[in-house]
Amino acid sequence: MKFNDNNILLKEWLERYNNQNESIKKELDRLHGDLVQGRNNNFQLLKIKRSYKYPEKGDIFVFQPRKNIFFYGLVLNVHVNNLQGEDMYVVALFSIKSKSVDKFSFVLDYSKLLLAPLMVDRFYWTKGLFYNVSHTDNLGTPPSYGFF
Known part of the structure; x- marks a missing residue:
């Protein structure tokens, strides 16, 4: 076998x-x-625009895996400290996409997750790989996630 x-x-x-x-x-x-x-x-994700503002829970952002194809993400939790590092962010990446940063077409639907929630650091925003486009106070019922 x-x-x-x-x-x-x-x-x-x-x-x-x-x-x-x-x-x-x-x-x-x-x-x-x-x-x-x-x-x-x-x-490699393509750069969009750098931001040094700290991401907040409920921020909606875009990321660009290929030129002029933008997918949406949502910040689920902030300032998480664990074995991976301190001041980390839990994000959900969605399969919902757009051809422009300016044309906002995101509707929160956790059944359209691209991946399970991930833990990332602020690097993604400061290097311009994630770019905030909106904010929501209503996160609905996010999928459960857990990290060791």
């Missing part, structure tokens, strides 16, 4: 991969090849 035979995450990923159409499979294969070859420039 191989090590990967019991890997439930690998099985789940392969099932998702096999359900994609051929053009998406080719793009995933190309991206995987880039990672294996050490060409990871395709995986």
